[in-house]
Amino acid sequence: MAAPKRLTQHDIAKLAGVSQATVSLVLNGAPTALARIPQETRERVQQVIRTTGYVADPIARRMAKGLNRILGVFTYEPAFPSAQADFFTPFLLGIEEEAQIQNYDLLLLTGAGVGQDRKIFADGNRLRIADGCLVLGREFDRTELTRLVSGDYPFVAIGRREDAGGPVPYVGGDYANGTRALVEKAGALGHSRLAYIGPPGPAESTADRWSGFDRALGNGLELVLHIETVGCAADEILDALLGSGATVAFFVELADAVRVEAAARARGLSIPGDFSAVVLGSHIRAERSHMQFTAFDIPREEMGRQATAMLVRRIESGDAGGQILLTCEPVEGETLGPAKKRT
Amino acid sequence: MAAPKRLTQHDIAKLAGVSQATVSLVLNGAPTALARIPQETRERVQQVIRTTGYVADPIARRMAKGLNRILGVFTYEPAFPSAQADFFTPFLLGIEEEAQIQNYDLLLLTGAGVGQDRKIFADGNRLRIADGCLVLGREFDRTELTRLVSGDYPFVAIGRREDAGGPVPYVGGDYANGTRALVEKAGALGHSRLAYIGPPGPAESTADRWSGFDRALGNGLELVLHIETVGCAADEILDALLGSGATVAFFVELADAVRVEAAARARGLSIPGDFSAVVLGSHIRAERSHMQFTAFDIPREEMGRQATAMLVRRIESGDAGGQILLTCEPVEGETLGPAKKRT
DNA sequence: ATTAACTGCTAATACGCATTAGCAGTTAAT
DNA sequence: ATTAACTGCTAATGCGTATTAGCAGTTAAT
Numbered sequence: 001m002a003a004p005k006r007l008t009q010h011d012i013a014k015l016a017g018v019s020q021a022t023v024s025l026v027l028n029g030a031p032t033a034l035a036r037i038p039q040e041t042r043e044r045v046q047q048v049i050r051t052t053g054y055v056a057d058p059i060a061r062r063m064a065k066g067l068n069r070i071l072g073v074f075t076y077e078p079a080f081p082s083a084q085a086d087f088f089t090p091f092l093l094g095i096e097e098e099a100q101i102q103n104y105d106l107l108l109l110t111g112a113g114v115g116q117d118r119k120i121f122a123d124g125n126r127l128r129i130a131d132g133c134l135v136l137g138r139e140f141d142r143t144e145l146t147r148l149v150s151g152d153y154p155f156v157a158i159g160r161r162e163d164a165g166g167p168v169p170y171v172g173g174d175y176a177n178g179t180r181a182l183v184e185k186a187g188a189l190g191h192s193r194l195a196y197i198g199p200p201g202p203a204e205s206t207a208d209r210w211s212g213f214d215r216a217l218g219n220g221l222e223l224v225l226h227i228e229t230v231g232c233a234a235d236e237i238l239d240a241l242l243g244s245g246a247t248v249a250f251f252v253e254l255a256d257a258v259r260v261e262a263a264a265r266a267r268g269l270s271i272p273g274d275f276s277a278v279v280l281g282s283h284i285r286a287e288r289s290h291m292q293f294t295a296f297d298i299p300r301e302e303m304g305r306q307a308t309a310m311l312v313r314r315i316e317s318g319d320a321g322g323q324i325l326l327t328c329e330p331v332e333g334e335t336l337g338p339a340k341k342r343t
Numbered sequence: 344m345a346a347p348k349r350l351t352q353h354d355i356a357k358l359a360g361v362s363q364a365t366v367s368l369v370l371n372g373a374p375t376a377l378a379r380i381p382q383e384t385r386e387r388v389q390q391v392i393r394t395t396g397y398v399a400d401p402i403a404r405r406m407a408k409g410l411n412r413i414l415g416v417f418t419y420e421p422a423f424p425s426a427q428a429d430f431f432t433p434f435l436l437g438i439e440e441e442a443q444i445q446n447y448d449l450l451l452l453t454g455a456g457v458g459q460d461r462k463i464f465a466d467g468n469r470l471r472i473a474d475g476c477l478v479l480g481r482e483f484d485r486t487e488l489t490r491l492v493s494g495d496y497p498f499v500a501i502g503r504r505e506d507a508g509g510p511v512p513y514v515g516g517d518y519a520n521g522t523r524a525l526v527e528k529a530g531a532l533g534h535s536r537l538a539y540i541g542p543p544g545p546a547e548s549t550a551d552r553w554s555g556f557d558r559a560l561g562n563g564l565e566l567v568l569h570i571e572t573v574g575c576a577a578d579e580i581l582d583a584l585l586g587s588g589a590t591v592a593f594f595v596e597l598a599d600a601v602r603v604e605a606a607a608r609a610r611g612l613s614i615p616g617d618f619s620a621v622v623l624g625s626h627i628r629a630e631r632s633h634m635q636f637t638a639f640d641i642p643r644e645e646m647g648r649q650a651t652a653m654l655v656r657r658i659e660s661g662d663a664g665g666q667i668l669l670t671c672e673p674v675e676g677e678t679l680g681p682a683k684k685r686t
Numbered sequence: 687a688t689t690a691a692c693t694g695c696t697a698a699t700a701c702g703c704a705t706t707a708g709c710a711g712t713t714a715a716t
Numbered sequence: 717a718t719t720a721a722c723t724g725c726t727a728a729t730g731c732g733t734a735t736t737a738g739c740a741g742t743t744a745a746t
Contacts, residue, residue: 105472
């Protein structure tokens with residue numbers, strides 16, 4: 001009923017018959033300071049705190065001390081809505097787990113930008129309420145990244161990032177080697193004519209896949225078809241594929257692979273009987289498709305965990321932050337078979 | 344390279360040749376105050392702000408003003424880890440969406456409690472950094488709820504809650520009527536002997552299902568079996584079910600229904616051929632089961648949205664907050680058929 | 687000619703906490 | 717008997733902002 005005005009240390013102090021400073025010391029004074037406050041007084045204060053349920057205002061705390069055990073999470077797209085939810089959830093899972101261990105809370109920055117155009121440095125941005133932040137998204141704004149790098153605000157990116165006026169601290173997946181391993185596996189199965197369905201950039205994630213692929217060529221492996229645009233009509237891709245004489249197709253996008261597989265099935269072709277398909281990356285919810293695609297695993301949760309740990313290190317020890325690429329293990333799947341001999 | 348010491352309004356003031364107060368006024372003074380600052384001065388200050396990229400420290404802002412456009416989200420279980428992720432995600436989806444619209448950020452309180460025993464009022468809790476909070480979880484701590492209700496801190500629960508020393512503001516799903524509608528539907532299909540698999544309480548969510556069920560009895564509808572424990576062996580449930588002569592079983596837990604269906608199939612029984620099954624609530628990811636169960640929809644996203652909107656109203660207008668139950672529409676499914684005539 | 691109203695600003699203060707310097711009283715050491 | 721060290725605290729200050737009261741100068745009104 002009564003609206004008990006928010007308690008302050010002054011109130012506690014009055015009730016315990018001490019000064020506000022003493023309350024503060026009891027709450028979080030260094031051992032050296034605490035040593036000078038006798039058990040008796042300490043207990044009296046604690047008692048009052050307990051019965052009143054007083055909790056220090058974290059804002060004021062931060063104001064005075066500069067830190068508040070909050071990690072910001074900035075996403076260049078809204079984190080939960082439908083399509084994105086599947087993409088971000090695993091990262092958040094890892095982030096939350098590690099944050100909990102380190103005893104940090106998470107601030108999801110949702111309001112930072114309007115609609116499509118999210119900006120870290122938007123006017124009125126509340127990022128700084130957090131002690132540091134994690135940045136995730138498929139594609140970053142380079143200007144902002146540069147500003148972050150040159151600034152003194154601790155952050156860690158999830159996903160590899162090119163230098164932006166300096167090295168960017170990140171924890172990413174090693175897509176290049178993940179891709180390379182799959183290409184080599186295809187080679188071992190007798191494939192020599194390869195197709196690549198997906199752009200070679202500009203985002204780091206796509207660029208890495210392409211570079212891993214490109215480096216694996218040679219040694220009898222040849223790129224016979226490269227469709228750089230994503231989302232082409234499945235039949236077009238299929239026609240090109242068949243026309244090129246490729247025996248295996250590498251897809252950057254799962255969706256493309258799914259559609260091409262369906263189109264192939266519609267024509268009476270089978271995978272991996274007639275040609276093989278490989279997807280460069282794992283996807284959360286295997287969109288209801290008939291096949292479990294051969295791919296590589298993206299350790300999203302672990303990325304979230306390690307990025308969080310790195311960020312905490314930056315915040316607490318002034319660490320510079322490093323660059324970590326986590327191994328992406330191959331996922332067997334059932335769409336990569338021996339190369340079909342061509343007539 | 345250089346670590347540019349964080350700018351303050353004092354710095355801006357010095358650069359623009361005015362006082363700190365003027366800077367503050369230019370930034371966010373009321374029109375009445377602004378009117379007294381000539382265009383020329385305003386522009387000079389704005390210019391400095393623009394070139395320096397100054398952004399007001401949100402912490403200090405909150406310190407002075409008392410609000411910071413942050414909504415806390417407290418979950419009685421960690422929000423993301425595996426099992427929970429599916430449960431909380433749809434709520435968060437709605438919450439984030441609405442928060443974005445209202446231009447609030449979200450503070451996920453992850454570190455509030457250790458392990459199982461999460462507490463809102465845990466020592467060191469940082470809840471108050473937010474202007475208000477949303478509370479979610481299957482089961483609440485009544486003591487804490489009472490304290491929240493009696494306090495002046497704005498909050499809104501997601502899911503119906505019994506009074507706790509006063510009415511609890513919430514946005515929930517109308518499970519009682521959702522359940523009732525399904526029972527009536529079964530009645531219309533000729534069922535008269537019903538089984539209920541699930542506890543009648545104590546959590547509101549389960550109590551509501553039970554009360555809706557209970558109220559729908561009579562009129563020739565009879566409860567012939569009630570198994571109050573969840574997670575019983577499927578075969579035991581099935582035996583009891585068949586022995587009771589029930590023609591339709593209502594499950595509180597999808598998992599129970601899935602297991603019983605499997606057990607029935609193993610014995611050569613079919614649903615809804617031999618008996619019908621109804622699940623009281625929708626579940627995020629239909630655990631890979633053969634059947635699409637007849638159930639009712641829980642509008643989780645909408646609950647998140649409306650709860651967020653209500654919370655913002657409480658914060659901004661000192662609104663008392665209401666109690667909203669959203670309709671849970673029936674989900675057709677394929678497990679509720681006509682009652683089988685008993686010999 | 688006096689007052690009133692307006693203009694263009696600034697000084698001062700509050701917000702709640704952490705932290706430092708130091709006061710007054712008591713013992714212990716020399 | 718003087719100094720030193722220790723005990724148990726408190727006063728004072730700063731963090732960066734928002735806000736209110738009000739100052740000094742100018743113009744307008746009576």
